[in-house]
Amino acid sequence: MLKQIEGSHAIAETIALCRPEVICAYPITPQTHIVERLSELTRTGDIGNCQYINVESEFAALSVAIGASAAGARAYTATSSQGLLFMTEAVYNAAGLGLPIVMTIGNRAIGAPINIWNDHSDSMALRDAGWIQFYAETNQEAVDLHIQAFRLAERLSVPVMVCVDGFILTHAYERIEVPEPEPVDAYLPAFEPVQVLDPDDPVTIGAMVGPEAFTEVRYLAHHKHLQAIDVIPELSTEFADVFGRQAGGLIRPYRTEDAETVVIGLGSVMGTIKETVDEMRDDGVSIGAVTIVSFRPFPMLALRVALENAKRVIVVEKCFADGLGGIVVGSVRMALRGFSTPIYTVIAGLGGRPITQASLRQTFGDAVADKINDPHFLDLDWAVIDRELARGQDKRRSGPIAENILREMGLVGGKPV
Amino acid sequence: MTQRIKFYQTGTLTVGNRLLDEDNRTVQGTVDRSNSLTSGHRACQGCGEALGARYVVDAAMRAAGDRLFAVNATGCLEVFSTPYPESSWQVPWLHSLFGNAPAVATGVRAALRAKGRTDIKVLAQGGDGGTADIGFGCLSGMFERNDDVLYVCYDNEAYMNTGVQRSGSTPPAARTSTTPAAGAAPGNVFGQGKNVPRIAMAHGIPYVATASVADLQDLEAKVTKAMNIDGARYIHVHVPCPLGWGSAPCDTIKLARLAIETGLFPLYEAEYGDVTDVTPIRRRMPVEDYLRPQKRFAHLFRPDLDAEVLAQIQKIADDNIEKLKLLD
Numbered sequence: 001m002l003k004q005i006e007g008s009h010a011i012a013e014t015i016a017l018c019r020p021e022v023i024c025a026y027p028i029t030p031q032t033h034i035v036e037r038l039s040e041l042t043r044t045g046d047i048g049n050c051q052y053i054n055v056e057s058e059f060a061a062l063s064v065a066i067g068a069s070a071a072g073a074r075a076y077t078a079t080s081s082q083g084l085l086f087m088t089e090a091v092y093n094a095a096g097l098g099l100p101i102v103m104t105i106g107n108r109a110i111g112a113p114i115n116i117w118n119d120h121s122d123s124m125a126l127r128d129a130g131w132i133q134f135y136a137e138t139n140q141e142a143v144d145l146h147i148q149a150f151r152l153a154e155r156l157s158v159p160v161m162v163c164v165d166g167f168i169l170t171h172a173y174e175r176i177e178v179p180e181p182e183p184v185d186a187y188l189p190a191f192e193p194v195q196v197l198d199p200d201d202p203v204t205i206g207a208m209v210g211p212e213a214f215t216e217v218r219y220l221a222h223h224k225h226l227q228a229i230d231v232i233p234e235l236s237t238e239f240a241d242v243f244g245r246q247a248g249g250l251i252r253p254y255r256t257e258d259a260e261t262v263v264i265g266l267g268s269v270m271g272t273i274k275e276t277v278d279e280m281r282d283d284g285v286s287i288g289a290v291t292i293v294s295f296r297p298f299p300m301l302a303l304r305v306a307l308e309n310a311k312r313v314i315v316v317e318k319c320f321a322d323g324l325g326g327i328v329v330g331s332v333r334m335a336l337r338g339f340s341t342p343i344y345t346v347i348a349g350l351g352g353r354p355i356t357q358a359s360l361r362q363t364f365g366d367a368v369a370d371k372i373n374d375p376h377f378l379d380l381d382w383a384v385i386d387r388e389l390a391r392g393q394d395k396r397r398s399g400p401i402a403e404n405i406l407r408e409m410g411l412v413g414g415k416p417v
Numbered sequence: 418m419t420q421r422i423k424f425y426q427t428g429t430l431t432v433g434n435r436l437l438d439e440d441n442r443t444v445q446g447t448v449d450r451s452n453s454l455t456s457g458h459r460a461c462q463g464c465g466e467a468l469g470a471r472y473v474v475d476a477a478m479r480a481a482g483d484r485l486f487a488v489n490a491t492g493c494l495e496v497f498s499t500p501y502p503e504s505s506w507q508v509p510w511l512h513s514l515f516g517n518a519p520a521v522a523t524g525v526r527a528a529l530r531a532k533g534r535t536d537i538k539v540l541a542q543g544g545d546g547g548t549a550d551i552g553f554g555c556l557s558g559m560f561e562r563n564d565d566v567l568y569v570c571y572d573n574e575a576y577m578n579t580g581v582q583r584s585g586s587t588p589p590a591a592r593t594s595t596t597p598a599a600g601a602a603p604g605n606v607f608g609q610g611k612n613v614p615r616i617a618m619a620h621g622i623p624y625v626a627t628a629s630v631a632d633l634q635d636l637e638a639k640v641t642k643a644m645n646i647d648g649a650r651y652i653h654v655h656v657p658c659p660l661g662w663g664s665a666p667c668d669t670i671k672l673a674r675l676a677i678e679t680g681l682f683p684l685y686e687a688e689y690g691d692v693t694d695v696t697p698i699r700r701r702m703p704v705e706d707y708l709r710p711q712k713r714f715a716h717l718f719r720p721d722l723d724a725e726v727l728a729q730i731q732k733i734a735d736d737n738i739e740k741l742k743l744l745d
Binding site: 021022024049050051053054055056057059060061063064065066067068069070071072073075089090093097197198199202203204205206207208209210212213 | 486496526532
């Protein structure tokens with residue numbers, strides 16, 4: 001049904017349609033509206049016999065999901081930012097045990113400095129924890145990816161994160177097609193676990209494995225991701241057949257035919273990027289874009305094919321690695337190994353800074369002229385950087401950086417110096 | 418496939434003596450016990466935890482009509498029972514992490530409830546490190562929500578699996594590899610540590626008990642009782658560790674008994690936060706008798722007797738005896 005609805009609530013209502021049996025929740029902005037709505041739907045009996053557990057930490061939230069999944073239940077939780085890092089040990093564990101848990105990430109920056117706004121530092125920090133990672137471009141896709149996520153997770157017995165940009169998507173009210181129960185039931189069969197606690201067939205789950213087999217166990221987890229490379233497009237096609245709209249898949253090219261410059265990105269920023277591409281195309285610039293929907297497994301071959309004729313590639317990412325540069329770009333370079341295509345990194349939108357079409361246009365223009373630093377930090381305020389660096393040089397006890405900057409901007413502690 | 422058990426325990430007072438009435442025999446003393454933790458595991462000789470776990474899980478299986486799931490924290494019990502590619506467990510068994518066994522058990526319970534499988538019970542187990550320290554947040558959450566899980570802590574008073582480091586359950590003056598017998602105040606510091614059974618009671622959960630491998634009849638009875646109660650239940654079992662305590666493997670039961678008889682490890686039961694029953698001390702012993710055979714306390718006796726520290730430890734025992742009226 002087409003609804004004017006908040007992204008979080010649309011996701012929650014879709015999760016409910018996926019018939020989870022155990023939901024565990026710990027509050028953290030900006031995913032809270034999802035679990036709040038799910039608690040309501042559980043109380044009102046809209047999710048059958050689903051058990052909703054309020055836990056004492058994110059570490060416990062995912063641990064409850066691990067126990068529930070190992071006991072054969074379809075398990076779901078959601079988190080963000082610090083919460084995801086707090087459950088890190090369990091994130092790896094769920095993947096290592098091969099438990100098909102689905103978890104929404106309401107993407108948000110990692111502190112310090114504490115910051116509740118959107119970027120991709122959280123899920124990117126756990127990109128190699130063994131989970132499948134989808135990034136939703138729109139709220140409609142967020143809804144649709146969750147349905148595919150349960151199907152994929154359970155088919156391969158691997159956990160799936162659906163990453164949804166905090167606030168930009170989670171808190172946006174818009175028109176979203178929230179599915180009816182029947183097509184979801186048709187698309188998503190009941191959970192048939194490959195391993196389960198069973199009194200009539202006792203198994204040991206989580207045994208210790210030494211050097212004699214650890215590599216093999218790890219390889220088999222990699223093998224599941226390689227299988228997912230084939231399964232994800234299949235499930236996307238099947239989804240289109242059942243629901244009548246496109247969603248998911250590995251990547252989504254946009255006006256890349258004959259494009260000399262191709263911009264790559266993930267998540268909601270792709271809307272702005274596509275607008276910028278259109279604008280530049282109107283001005284005769286040969287430019288296109290590719291959305292990475294599945295970041296893990298990384299669509300190595302699909303991306304290579306999509307980029308093989310590009311003269312340059314720009315990777316826009318909402319995260320970065322100190323002392324290195326981009327994170328996504330490293331995987332893109334892997335896809336293009338053997339090619340000499342210049343690849344530029346644009347770090348943008350950190351801690352919720354708006355990514356404007358004007359700034360993108362300027363930066364893409366510079367890149368098209370091959371006049372751009374790599375990495376380039378979009379809209380970086382050099383005056384602030386220079387002042388703070390100078391302060392550090394003048395004085396050993398120069399104080400906390402975040403507070404210094406805020407004071408200079410007149411945001412705390414009175415007037416600018 | 419489950420192995421048939423070998424019925425070899427005869428002629429002792431500790432294990433299901435055939436001379437006892439049928440009704441009074443232990444679960445362990447019967448041929449139809451589930452043998453959930455079967456032989457062949459890698460525990461050390463004289464391991465109190467292996468003994469305790471065997472009694473706990475078999476008694477729990479009996480009480481649950483063999484419909485039991487076990488969740489295990491990382492630790493000695495997990496490591497010695499599941500060396501790849503073997504497993505000693507003949508019960509559905511799940512290990513996730515060191516600090517999350519209570520939450521994993523909650524998840525298992527929730528899954529069973531969602532599926533309407535009320536016939537299956539859930540047992541969670543961990544050592545004192547997994548319980549008092551790293552898993553404490555999850556344990557408190559499980560208690561606070563009154564989740565329908567029996568959690569059993571096997572307390573050997575330090576991190577034995579990683580090489581005998583101090584835990585929140587290590588007794589004062591005990592030498593561990595992180596509280597060495599060196600300096601002006603050798604061994605673990607006085608005035609620190611957690612009393613987890615008391616903290617469990619403070620959550621107001623339906624049942625809390627302490628137990629010991631020195632009284633296996635009592636241990637089985639408490640497990641059986643706990644298994645017939647709904648909600649969060651906690652049993653704290655004292656399990657000597659010959660490796661960590663520096664004691665003879667043959668002295669495990671003797672030391673566990675001395676811990677009870679000195680008053681250092683009182684046995685009691687509590688319901689909804691109040692103590693309901695205590696096991697009286699039959700023959701009171703001085704703490705010195707308990708401490709002297711353990712190398713972790715050797716610095717209290719050599720080169721000179723440390724009367725002051727011994728008196729401090731004796732006072733702890735005396736206070737326990739007085740508070741819980743263990744001599745009445």
